[in-house]
Amino acid sequence: MECADFNNKILPPNPFGAQAHIKVLLASNSPRRRELLGLIVPGFTIAQSREVDESYPSDLAAAEVPAFISKKKAAAYADLLCPDEMVITADTVVILGDKILGKPKDYDDACHMLADLAGREHTVVTGVTLTTVNAAKTFSESTKVEFAPLSREEIEEYVRIYRPFDKAGAYGIQEWIGAAAIKRIDGCFYNVMGLPLHRLYAELRSFAGK
Helix, strand or coil: CEECCCCCCCCCCCCCHHHCCCEEEECCCCHHHHHHHCCCCCCCEECCCCCCCCCCCCCCCHHHHHHHHHHHHHHCCHHHCCCCEEEEEEEEEEEECCEEECCCCCHHHHHHHHHHHCCCEEEEEEEEEEECCCCEEEEEEEEEEEECCCCHHHHHHHHHHHCCCCCHHHCCCCCHHHHHHEEEEECCHHHHHCCCHHHHHHHHHHHCCC
16 A cells, blocks of 8 residues: 655644544545545545446436445455545546546547537536445535537647546546636536545544544
């Protein structure tokens, strides 16, 4: 396992209060999730990567997919946990209409996704599962995002410069496209990046019995 390392030396308040002995494991390869969790948890460990089958039933509603997958991810780490540990697993999807937009396969796929999103509203849903040896809690958070129209040239330039191939929906709200092309969001900003921090902080406090 790898300990998270942050440049800033100012640590956030511990959400576990009197149960500050709880050790948090983050099961994610996403650098954005690691950065985000560091805003609300003063210290955590990156769990060793494990293969997870991220398939889901074809009749499952799109908004329920992230929670379903976060549970499957949690199950893959259940045998690692000690009594004083908690693992956090998460999955984020972009939903346009009733269609899930995953990570783009290549440059052309990314451009196509962004062309579909341009000038329209979509929903970003993140499912999160908190797991200890004695309990588990899964929840989802949704954020609506409205894009302004984008020209073909703007889309191609964004994809060429930022290469958003590891991002659901082919964009990162924290990048140029978030500042220049997103007209409105309704819900948690951080949820669009990959973790609904306000909700997660509240759930961590509740999980610890506060």
